[in-house]
Amino acid sequence: MRFNVFEWLTLFHILRFSHGFLLPSFMDSDTGKHLYEFLESHDWVYENHTVVTPDGYHINAIRLPRARGEIPSNKQKPCVLLVHGYASQPQLFMVQLNDSIAMMLVEAxxxxxxxxxxxxxxxxxHEFLTSKDAKYWDFSFHEIAYYDIPAYMDHIRNVTGNEKLSFIGHSMGGLIFLAFATIRPEYLKRIDSAHAWAPVVYKKYARTTIDPKPWREVRDEHILKGKKNVANEFSQLRMWLSIMFCHEKSPFLDKCVALQDDFGPDRSQIDKSKLIVYMTNDPSGSSFKTYLHMLQSHQAERFQFYDYDFFKNLIVYGQFKPPLYNLRSISGEVPIIISYGINDYFAGPEDFERLIAETPGAVGHIVPWPFFNHIDFVYAKDAKKLLYNDCIRMLKMYATVTEA
Incomplete structure (x- = not known):
């Protein structure tokens, strides 16, 4: 393979960076930064919190208690909990800096x-497992909904004294809220409002070209033996490939942009200077069982518990088919705003309309941009005016401050 001068210089800079030197000046300074480096480099006021769930997992969260320069006070503020999508991480809610949903909420x-x-x-x-243990990865979104969300709601109440909070979940984060609402209904009275961004519960009308066939025959025993797990740490190879080929001056940048088309083509909303930041931080790990659980529900066209097999279901659930997450059981007293884009290739408008119709208290919100896709909720250059402003307005409408 022959390289031109520019490509050799790019490779040289990459090798320098990989040995601890600074990034080339033409790359975004947030490229490859982990979460805490990112927060400190931008002088965000933050706290790191850890909660141990009843099943032993240590769940971390970033708290942004006040804006930069804001004088600390004991005045209570309305709380909001944000949950990311599958194999993603908190930083995607912050990458757009002052125009990110995280900073806009703080400023609001x-x-x-x-x-x-x-x-x-x-x-x-984990209390007694490590991420190298196959047993560690024996969870799906069900455990996140059943254990993690309630644990953090309790922790936030204990720290802030605020009995209630608002919820924002992107993609699987929104799906998790809907599962949580059906299996932990006792917590719903402590939700001011929930905002589910592109929760792909049903995908009969999906248009993505990502082929699920290679995973269809993978059964539970593969998961328990640790044979099929999503990478649980940043891939150095992926990072360097992204840095090499996906920076703003790369001749291959358009190829990197094209990789995003599986979410729904919307190239006008991709900030090419920030693309490398997203690509060097995401995906950030999850269990394969979580992916398989979502795939099972999609193929069965029913929002259901994890499907082990005919006989194990009988042992675990007392019935041959997995139970449903009964959306119709959700109390209609909690406002649930389900936002989606017409151009989301992971689910069609008909899928979201079905979900809204089955969920008491839910209202649909179509993002007013005809090409808005699945990742535009965190990627789009114009997300502030297309989504975030309206979301914050609705959050304020329902938000309360109540003592525990």
Whole structure:
């Protein structure tokens, strides 16, 4: 393979960076930074919190209690909990800096909590397991909904004294809220409002070209033996490939942009200077069982518990088919805003309309941009005016400050 002069210089800079030198000046300074480096480099006021769940997982969250330069006070603020999507991490809610949903919420007067779900690179500890143990990865989104969300709601109440909070979940984060609402209904009275961004519960009308066939025959025993897990730490190879080929001056940048088309083509909303930041930090780890659980529900066209097999279901659930997450059991007293884009290739408008119709208290919100796709909720250059402003307005409408 022959390299031109520019490519050789790029490779030279990459090799320098890999040995601890600074990034080339033409790359975004946030490239490759882990979460805490990112927060400190931008002087964000933050706290790191850890909660141990009843099943032993150490779940970390970033708290943004106040804006930069804001004088600390004992005045209570309305709380909001943000939960990321599958194999993602908290930083995606912050990458756009002052135009990010995280900083906008802080500036709007919220006490912001961003959870790193179990299996994320920032939540890999356990009371007696390590991430090298196959048993560690024997969880799906069900455990996040059943254990992690209630544990953090209790922790936030204990820290802030605020009985209630608002919820924002992107992709699987929104799906987790809907599962949580059906299996932990006692906590719903402590939710001011929930905002589910592109929760792919049903995908009969999906248009993605990602082929699930290679995973269809993978059964539970593979998971328990640790044969099929999503990488639980940043891939150095992926990072260097992204730095080499996906920076703003790379001749291959358009190829990197094209990789995002599986979410729904919307190239006009991709900030090419920030693309490398996203690609060097995401995905950030989760269990394969979580992916398989979502795939099972999609293929069965029913929002269901994990499907082991005919006989193990009988042992675990007392019935041959896995139970449903009964959406119709959700109390209609909690406002649930389900936002989606018409151009989301992971699910069609018909799928979201079905979900809204089955969920008491839910209202649909179509993002007013015809090409808005699945990752535009965190990637789009214009997300502030297309989504975030309206979301914060609705959050304020329902937000309360109540003593525990």
């Amino acid at each position: 007067g919220f006490d912001v909590w961003i959870m790193a779900s179990r299996g994320c690179v920032y939540s890999l500890k």
